[in-house]
Amino acid sequence: MxxxxxxxxxxxxxxxxxxxxxxxxxxxxxxxxxxYVTDHNVIYDRSLPVPEGTSISLLPGVEWSVYRQHVVAIGRVEALPRDSFGESTARMVRMFAVIEHQGGLSIASLPEYWRYHEEELGAFVRGGVDGFEIVNCAPKALGFPPDLRRQVVALAASHDLVVVGASDNHGWGQVTCVWNVSQPGAQGFHTNRVFARPLALVQGDRQAWTAPVTQPWFMLRSLTWAERASWLTWVVIILLYRALPRREGQAAGLGILARSLGRRSRKTPPPPSPTPVPNQNPT
Structure with a gap:
């Protein structure tokens, strides 16, 4: 995986x-x-020590930003003059051959090739691209249209190119929307299988900018009525909990909510009437 x-x-x-x-x-x-660790224009070449306790493999890579496109380069990659691949698609696609010469693989990233090069994907293939992302978990990429995804998969299959999914994690999301199962020793289109969450695919029928609203709505629709009630109940409890003021030094926890609700439910007795003070002045 x-x-x-x-x-x-x-x-x-x-x-x-x-x-x-x-x-x-x-x-x-x-x-x-x-x-693969693919920072923007910063090569990860495994020269940094692997963090202690890491149980997964951290593989070398980079994400190059060039003319209206991000290109994920993985494997054996080296620095290259990005300015040489600007100004036009024709110049940009030359990067694929350079990455191949270095011994790496080049993958066209979403959403750029969909937004800016939909009619030029043939030039990507002729330029030597090794594959395409077909699922990317970034909110701006979730709107990738299903029809275009099918076209890209067909294009990749006809030219024996790999298709991949990408978490595109930048540290903000809690979960991934896609996984890849790679077959060691396989080449081209059959190298990798992509498994995506249905929620990541259904967004393709909507505008990408609507994802913050539509994704929770799609999730809610997928639940049973009992699950919806439970989910919404917890949302209300958490909102109430966060809205309640805390006294200094009081530990956080649902006990605050219970104590606060308990205090609100009890009626406070009225203050006692003041006792009259006898006149101390002598008559």
Whole structure:
């Protein structure tokens, strides 16, 4: 089980403090045995020490930002002059041959090739791209249209190119939406199988920017009525808990909610009437 695309805080948009160790721990919790580390324009070449206690393989890679496209380069990769691959698609696709010459593999990342090069994917193939992402967990990539995904899979199959899924984790998401099962020794299209959460695929029928709203809605629709009631009840409890003021030094916990509700349910007796003070002045 492998992830082909993930970031640490070495990327400009990585979560602060999202170290290599935390990235490895996150992947381990998601069931991965390995991940490529593909920071933006920062090569991970395994020169950094593997974090102590890491049980998964951290593999070398980088994500190059070039002309209207991000290219994930994995395996044996070296620095290259990115400026040489700007200004046009024709110049950008030359990068694929350079990566191959270095001994690496090049994968076109989502959502860029869908947004900017949908009509030029043939040029990617002729330029020597090794594969395409067909699922990417970044919110901006979840809107990848199902029809175009099928076209890309067919294109890859006809040219024996690999198709992959990518968590594209930057330290913000709690779970992945996709896994890859790779077959050691296999080549091309049959190298990898992609397994994605249905929620990640159904978003393709909606605009990508609606994901923060539609994803919870799709999840809610997939539950039974009993599960929905339980889920919403916990949401209300948590919101109430977070809204209640805390006294200084009082430990956090649901006990605060119980004590607060208990205090609110008891009626407070009215204060006693003041006792009249006898007149102390002598008559």
């Amino acid at each position: 492998i992830d082909y695309h993930a970031h640490t805080n070495a990327s400009h948009d990585g979560r602060p403090g999202w170290t290599l160790a935390k990235l490895a721990q996150w992947h381990e919790r998601q069931g991965f045995q390995a991940t």
